[in-house]
Amino acid sequence: MNYRHGFHAGNFADVLKHVVLARILLHLAAKDKPYRLIDTHAGAGRYDLGSDEALRTHEWRDGVARLAQSPLAPAVEELLAPWREAVAAAREAHGSSAYPGSPWICRHAMRAEDRLIAAELHDNTFRKLSEALGRDRRCKALEIDGWTALRANVPPKERRGLVLIDPPFEERDEFATMAQAVIEAHRKWASGIYALWYPLKDRDGAEAMLDALLEAGIGRLLRLEIEVDRPEAAGGLGATGMLLINPPWRLAEEAQILLPALAERLAQGPRPRYRCEPIRPDG
Template identity: 40%
Template sequence: MNYRHDYHAGNFADVFKHIVLSRLIEYLKRKEKAFRVIDTHAGAGRYLLAPKDQRDTRGNPPEWVGGIGKLAGWKPQGEAAGLLAPYLGAVFGNGANQKALSEYPAEYPGSPLLAMELMRRQDRLTACELHPEAAGKLKTLFAGNYQARILTLDGWLVPGAHLPPKEKRGLLLIDPPFEDAADFGRMAEAALRAAKRWQGGSLAFWYPLKHPGPVARFKQMLRESGISDLVYLELEICKRETPPVLHGCGMILRHAPYVLEGEMAAILPQLAARLEAAKGQGRWRYERLTAE
């Protein structure tokens, strides 16, 4: 695996994914009964961000500068302020990390750590990571945490072998590296297995917007899969270019909370305007993929 979570940590795609994740977890918390979050491609769990003046071989700054870096000091307006508070609080805490983003390398939480920050004592986390170095860091991060189960495991095996969890309630997050276009097919197959084995579970699948063909085929596979109650939401921060660049990302959700569409309508216009590469290029959409 060549994908480097640490290189991409905190970029606009992480921000989008983690805001959606935070809203899904907040909805699960509305009921007192415990739930489980299962993260199939968990990474190391926490990342030290490079100094903002550091440049790669192409002269580009770290990716977080165009992501979480743009949210430092941000004051969302209206309903979005309350909806974003759990995510911003988990990332920036008491403000020290916010200050650090402008002065020196700061940390950014991966999906499993963000989930744990938002969960209650009765809730549980299963985080899977196959890469030995990342898995080792993940185990160290959660050492002694009775709420977390860390597995050195190929995340693609989870939908067929580790569902449903004993809590019955919860969320499955599949966020592969997409080093290979075949990941779209694997994700469609994983969605079908997960929907069959965990009919009441919430499912979330992240994907990149770079090559339009694979994304269109992925959505079509899901439409034809027989899986009910799928929606998708997408965020674009710049225009599609040739040769292709990552201009946005999306998430497919099963059993999305009934309030989520309204929440995204409050959040995403402001987020798109905050993260867009140039004025007027930020766009978003929330659409149903299959019937309930």
């Protein structure tokens, strides 16, 4: 599939990715030592849900807009708070239809000593990314292929941090490419957190990616998935997931609270599902 950020900004897959990202950033900030963030396929950094692209699909209506309707249970809202704060800050700065992409959420959460590298290959999107990050000296936008950016920037000098990987899945072998890139990066920086986002249309590809990581000896994995039971007649994406390497130690516990609530609120059919599966948690 071709997953271009602008058409899908704020949809249920974005919500899962960004809520989990915000939780990881919170955990990273729990220690005083600085961290490095590497966003390999950064996109535009910030989106307008009133743009032609967003209005062509209206996917945000079944994503971020659903969560704006009414609060969820207090325990869920406590975990959603970092993401909600980032969305609110983006809208305060850029208008009520703004939605922050992952680089914007990273920049919002970062402290003075933390650093972000955001890679984006497409010219027009890179210009938007540069504008979204502004002159913030903590952030560096690179007009470069994401896999090249990953190879060139691990291990970071801080020796702690996160690699976020969410390619557009334009190529048929994207799962294999992602697995190989992560295996090579992990050999150089085994202690880093890696967050791999994927659409769940090609389940065989997702399973093959997981198998490749396991065969490479990578442990401490956490698989998070939600399926919104989107009717086939509606087309498009109905399920999404994230595979985390070296997740913060309480993230699985938090996901057990978050995922059922998100699956229920974001459901488009009667049988939403979720998965929270630690894999080799002591690996």
